[in-house]
Amino acid sequence: MNTAANSAAPPAGPGQASPGQVWAHVGQSFTPQDYDVVVLGAGRMGSALAFYLRHLAPQLRLLLIEEGGLPNEDGATLLAPGVWTGWGVPEDRQSQATWTREQLETGFGNISFQARPLIELFAEGGPDRTPAADALAPFPDALAMVDLEALPFARVDAQAATYRPGALALAAAQQAVKAGADLMLNARAHAVLSPEGRGGRVAIERLSVTNTHQIVVHETHHLRAETLVLALGADGPHAAEHGLGRHTNHARAYRQTPRLNVPSNDKTPTLRVAGLTLRPQSDGFTLIPAVHHRDPHGYSPTGGHLTGVPTGLRRETLEDLVALMNALPPLGTEALGLGRSISDIPGAWLALPGGQPGGLPLHQPLADGVHLLLGGPQADTLGLAVAHDLAAVVAEVTERPWKGEAHPAE
Amino acid sequence: MNTAANSAAPPAGPGQASPGQVWAHVGQSFTPQDYDVVVLGAGRMGSALAFYLRHLAPQLRLLLIEEGGLPNEDGATLLAPGVWTGWGVPEDRQSQATWTREQLETGFGNISFQARPLIELFAEGGPDRTPAADALAPFPDALAMVDLEALPFARVDAQAATYRPGALALAAAQQAVKAGADLMLNARAHAVLSPEGRGGRVAIERLSVTNTHQIVVHETHHLRAETLVLALGADGPHAAEHGLGRHTNHARAYRQTPRLNVPSNDKTPTLRVAGLTLRPQSDGFTLIPAVHHRDPHGYSPTGGHLTGVPTGLRRETLEDLVALMNALPPLGTEALGLGRSISDIPGAWLALPGGQPGGLPLHQPLADGVHLLLGGPQADTLGLAVAHDLAAVVAEVTERPWKGEAHPAE
Numbered sequence: 102m103n104t105a106a107n108s109a110a111p112p113a114g115p116g117q118a119s120p121g122q123v124w125a126h127v128g129q130s131f132t133p134q135d136y137d138v139v140v141l142g143a144g145r146m147g148s149a150l151a152f153y154l155r156h157l158a159p160q161l162r163l164l165l166i167e168e169g170g171l172p173n174e175d176g177a178t179l180l181a182p183g184v185w186t187g188w189g190v191p192e193d194r195q196s197q198a199t200w201t202r203e204q205l206e207t208g209f210g211n212i213s214f215q216a217r218p219l220i221e222l223f224a225e226g227g228p229d230r231t232p233a234a235d236a237l238a239p240f241p242d243a244l245a246m247v248d249l250e251a252l253p254f255a256r257v258d259a260q261a262a263t264y265r266p267g268a269l270a271l272a273a274a275q276q277a278v279k280a281g282a283d284l285m286l287n288a289r290a291h292a293v294l295s296p297e298g299r300g301g302r303v304a305i306e307r308l309s310v311t312n313t314h315q316i317v318v319h320e321t322h323h324l325r326a327e328t329l330v331l332a333l334g335a336d337g338p339h340a341a342e343h344g345l346g347r348h349t350n351h352a353r354a355y356r357q358t359p360r361l362n363v364p365s366n367d368k369t370p371t372l373r374v375a376g377l378t379l380r381p382q383s384d385g386f387t388l389i390p391a392v393h394h395r396d397p398h399g400y401s402p403t404g405g406h407l408t409g410v411p412t413g414l415r416r417e418t419l420e421d422l423v424a425l426m427n428a429l430p431p432l433g434t435e436a437l438g439l440g441r442s443i444s445d446i447p448g449a450w451l452a453l454p455g456g457q458p459g460g461l462p463l464h465q466p467l468a469d470g471v472h473l474l475l476g477g478p479q480a481d482t483l484g485l486a487v488a489h490d491l492a493a494v495v496a497e498v499t500e501r502p503w504k505g506e507a508h509p510a511e
Numbered sequence: 512m513n514t515a516a517n518s519a520a521p522p523a524g525p526g527q528a529s530p531g532q533v534w535a536h537v538g539q540s541f542t543p544q545d546y547d548v549v550v551l552g553a554g555r556m557g558s559a560l561a562f563y564l565r566h567l568a569p570q571l572r573l574l575l576i577e578e579g580g581l582p583n584e585d586g587a588t589l590l591a592p593g594v595w596t597g598w599g600v601p602e603d604r605q606s607q608a609t610w611t612r613e614q615l616e617t618g619f620g621n622i623s624f625q626a627r628p629l630i631e632l633f634a635e636g637g638p639d640r641t642p643a644a645d646a647l648a649p650f651p652d653a654l655a656m657v658d659l660e661a662l663p664f665a666r667v668d669a670q671a672a673t674y675r676p677g678a679l680a681l682a683a684a685q686q687a688v689k690a691g692a693d694l695m696l697n698a699r700a701h702a703v704l705s706p707e708g709r710g711g712r713v714a715i716e717r718l719s720v721t722n723t724h725q726i727v728v729h730e731t732h733h734l735r736a737e738t739l740v741l742a743l744g745a746d747g748p749h750a751a752e753h754g755l756g757r758h759t760n761h762a763r764a765y766r767q768t769p770r771l772n773v774p775s776n777d778k779t780p781t782l783r784v785a786g787l788t789l790r791p792q793s794d795g796f797t798l799i800p801a802v803h804h805r806d807p808h809g810y811s812p813t814g815g816h817l818t819g820v821p822t823g824l825r826r827e828t829l830e831d832l833v834a835l836m837n838a839l840p841p842l843g844t845e846a847l848g849l850g851r852s853i854s855d856i857p858g859a860w861l862a863l864p865g866g867q868p869g870g871l872p873l874h875q876p877l878a879d880g881v882h883l884l885l886g887g888p889q890a891d892t893l894g895l896a897v898a899h900d901l902a903a904v905v906a907e908v909t910e911r912p913w914k915g916e917a918h919p920a921e
Contacts, residue, residue, distance in 0.1 A: 346818065348833070394804040398826030403809035408756065416808030423758075 823850025
């Protein structure tokens with residue numbers, strides 16, 4: 102069998118590789134060829150996988166396919182909080198988290214990485230908790246947002262940092278292309294298992310937009326992937342089941358990230374109260390509500406009412422914010438962007454690995470040469486390590502750059 | 512102020528009371544009058560409240576209003592499992608559970624009460640667990656349903672019993688009418704807070720069905736209730752918020768109860784595995800899936816697909832059943848009624864008190880003289896005690912028929 106690898110150019114180190122091809126729109130003609138690796142989805146997980154794979158196995162011909170742009174406007178990457186924190190990371194994954202933080206800081210150029218403490222506030226005391234007044238004293242702007250009588254206690258993650266996951270995805274994809282990966286944007290891919298018994302076959306619909314703003318299929322191509330990776334975020338489990346016939350136990354939840362227009366700057370800490378994260382961003386705050394559990398299949402997000410007035414926030418999120426209005430008084434003011442309908446509030450479907458709101462990023466074999474790669478709620482802290490781990494699996498590299506511990510696959 | 516109580520007939524014991532009036536259809540003319548107590552909803556909670564209130568305070572004029580029949584075909588009562596068990600009841604509510612069991616056995620005539628053990632099966636051993644083979648030995652039909660290698664351990668609630676919650680609601684409402692309660696069926700009620708400062712005003716729309724099967728409002732009446740109780744099941748919290756402007760922390764979940772056509776009889780135990788209850792009923796089993804968490808506002812139940820084939824079971828329930836197919840082999844056969852669309856599988860919205868899947872029944876003051884009464888997932892075991900407790904509160908009776916403990920209101 103004449104595999105794509107056999108027909109590829111001789112292996113070259115990433116430094117010497119010539120850049121890959123990019124097909125950004127249907128005007129650029131594409132001649133289908135088979136690939137060693139096809140990655141579906143150029144969010145941060147798929148892009149990081151492509152990036153690491155170009156470095157670990159430059160001899161493998163690689164195609165990264167994305168339905169939208171870099172990153173997809175409708176995907177979870179662009180709206181991810183971008184808050185790195187060691188809290189909630191199991192002991193045996195701490196060195197992966199540490200490695201991810203180093204990568205975020207230095208591995209991808211400017212992705213707005215910023216060391217920034219995370220301060221969690223509590224109504225009750227406990228181990229590791231200090232008076233909130235002390236923890237917030239260096240940050241008068243944050244202090245002014247909190248009712249210290251309602252939230253007198255705090256703990257601080259001084260190692261926390263923030264960055265822009267969308268910028269990470271863009272940088273990773275661009276550097277992967279620079280190192281030889283091919284990239285196709287605005288293309289919808291449907292994968293099926295390969296009749297050859299390994300990897301998959303991919304039908305690619307190149308999309309264009311009519312002058313009445315309809316998305317139409319311009320042309321369809323078929324190609325074979327010796328190794329196929331689904332890095333489709335919340336859509337990945339559905340693609341695994343419907344395209345490949347592989348059931349998984351993953352689920353998804355719709356998360357909105359409303360805006361709180363209270364001033365912030367580079368020094369403002371990230372705050373967390375009762376699972377709600379207040380992430381300083383663009384001179385204000387982005388609110389990241391807790392994910393309590395999966396949303397049911399068939400759920401269409403819809404705005405809830407606040408004492409009869411329609412808003413753009415889903416009911417459950419509205420309830421969470423209303424419950425915190427006393428402890429965080431700005432939530433009870435016009436600084437909170439409620440919107441009037443669901444389209445007014447940024448929101449995206451988030452994968453829940455294992456169906457769990459605290460599910461860790463993972464990769465998982467679906468068939469011989471077919472992998473599912475999932476980020477989910479903890480992708481900010483562990484996503485790069487899991488993408489790297491899958492790259493190493495595909496490249497058949499046994500070493501990992503972090504200190505020895507459990508394989509992150511399930 | 513001339514209250515309804517003042518204009519009522521002289522108090523009479525329940526034995527001597529003349530029966531109340533019943534308006535079952537719009538052909539029976541109704542002249543609105545004010546009532547001391549109006550109960551919205553004649554499911555088991557509202558009907559039991561009416562029943563106990565006629566006995567505790569026969570001097571109070573009482574009207575029970577139900578949108579459908581007895582009980583409502585779309586309500587949770589008719590599809591409730593009707594499994595009484597002491598498992599999961601907090602220590603300080605055990606005597607209420609015991610009292611409820613006595614009431615179910617003797618208080619309402621024939622409601623198909625049947626002492627019937629509940630056997631829970633486990634993959635792992637633990638305290639109070641015995642070999643499943645021993646626990647199931649007396650029940651060969653149940654034994655034949657279980658893979659003992661997958662589920663080798665069991666615990667038994669020998670005090671458990673089953674009954675028909677729909678028959679309970681019917682009996683309670685009928686006996687309340689016999690004891691003097693008025694009852695209006697096929698009438699939709701909208702309640703607002705009373706401008707007089709206590710109780711509520713109720714707009715009653717008497718419904719009829721056209722010969723094209725449309726439900727139309729035949730006539731509308733208004734009356735005042737000195738005490739108003741919302742016993743509307745999963746619709747109660749919505750009525751509290753939108754009609755009365757009172758926010759609550761309750762939620763709801765859509766629960767389906769598919770059928771498993773494996774023979775059962777009066778001696779067959781109720782089985783439980785991983786939260787799924789298999790309740791012997793009508794020569795087969797009714798499956799009652801676990802409620803994992805609330806469903807979001809705006810969710811419309813829809814059928815899921817099983818390897819591409821549309822079914823009437825919602826996706827989450829399908830996943831739960833698929834996960835148990837090895838342990839309970841009949842689930843993997845045609846004995847399981849999957850249906851083809853959501854309308855093929857009986858299902859109803861269930862109130863979740865406090866938003867919790869394990870929330871206990873409760874009553875709660877919403878305003879002066881206005882109460883919310885909620886059953887929820889534990890109503891089979893504790894519902895009657897909570898209905899009685901609210902009846903006693905309304906009747907201003909301090910004693911309770913069970914031994915002293917916490918008031919069940921929140």
